[in-house]
Every structure is written in structure tokens, then in C-alpha cells.
């Protein structure tokens with residue numbers, strides 16, 4: 576049976592577009608919802624252009640009330656009935672109560688070779704550490720931030736003249752290759768990690 580995929584974004588949504596465009600033909604999944612916590616996220620218009628239903632749940636009116644925000648999120652997701660949730664540049668930290676509801680069904684992409692550099696500023700941290708390789712990771716979402724079983728990694732070489740910006744720019748196309756490759760496998764019930772080396 577075709578799997579239903581909801582994609583959660585906060586910004587430009589380039590990973591969302593890569594995921595959505597990959598779900599065609601004999602792919603075992605289809606996008607059913609793109610949801611943003613920012614009503615102004617550029618990715619929402621891109622999703623509409625791809626004929627995917629969209630929804631914005633602004634987190635700001637909820638202030639510190641994470642449970643309230645997540646209740647609204649949960650209600651929208653229950654209506655869309657996704658089998659799989661893909662976090663794609665979704666910049667809200669989710670509570671353990673929320674992640675528990677979707678454990679085993681929720682994926683995230685993170686711009687580092689996890690377990691290195693959980694959290695923010697991954698490119699700067701890789702350069703400061705003198706790393707010769709950098710990359711991105713798709714993993715299952717668990718209660719701990721940027722943790723959870725690794726489902727795939729794409730790796731690239733760091734160049735002597737790299738800056739955080741050049742690393743980010745070179746990494747993005749790798750994210751766009753890795754995430755759809757992992758989703759295809761995951762939707763088919765295969766959790767064998769996808770490893771890309773560029």
C-alpha cells in the first residue's frame with residue numbers, strides 16, 4: 576500500500592521539494608501534507624506549486640506553551656493521517672511526548688556527520704575542529720535532539736579554503752540526494768543505512 580508522507584518545514588523547503596519530486600512513479604510513498612511553523616516560509620508556495628496540500632501553524636502565539644503548539648500540530652497530522660513524517664529544515668525542538676507518538680515513523684535530516692555536531696552551527700564547528708570530511712545525516716527522530724538510529728549519511732571532503740557558507744552550499748545538493756534515497760528505502764520497509772560518498 577502507498578505510504579502517506581507529511582513534510583514539516585520552517586524555511587525555503589529545498590529538501591521538501593527534493594522529497595516531494597522523488598515520490599512519483601513506482602515510489603512506495605506520496606506526499607499528503609506540507610506543514611510549516613512559519614506562515615511566511617517560502618517552502619509553502621513551492622509545495623502549493625507541486626499541488627501538495629499545505630498548512631501553517633504559527634508557533635509564535637503559543638509562546639512558551641510547547642504542549643499547546645504540539646497539540647495543534649498533532650491534530651493537523653491526525654487529519655492528514657501520514658504513515659511517515661519527514662522533518663526537512665523544521666526548526667522547532669519537539670518534546671519527548673510528541674516524538675514518542677511518532678517514534679519509528681518520523682525522520683530528520685541534519686547537516687553533520689552525526690554523532691558529531693548535534694544542534695546548530697554544524698559547518699562552523701566542523702571547520703573549527705579541523706575536520707577533513709563533513710556531511711549530512713538522515714536519522715529516526717527520538718526524544719533526544721539529533722539522535723536516533725542513523726538511516727543514511729552523505730560525506731564530502733572539506734577543502735582548505737572552505738568557509739561555513741561554502742560548506743553549506745556544497746552540502747545542500749548532497750542532502751537533496753540523500754534524503755529521497757533514504758525515504759524510498761524507509762517507505763519500502765528497509766532501514767538499511769544509505770551511504771553516499773562524494
Ligand code: GRF
Nearest residue numbers: 586587588589590664685686
Ligand atoms: C538544511 O541544510 C537542513 O539540513 C537544515 O536546514 C536546511 C534546510 O534547508 N537543517 P531547506 O529548507 O530544506 O532548503
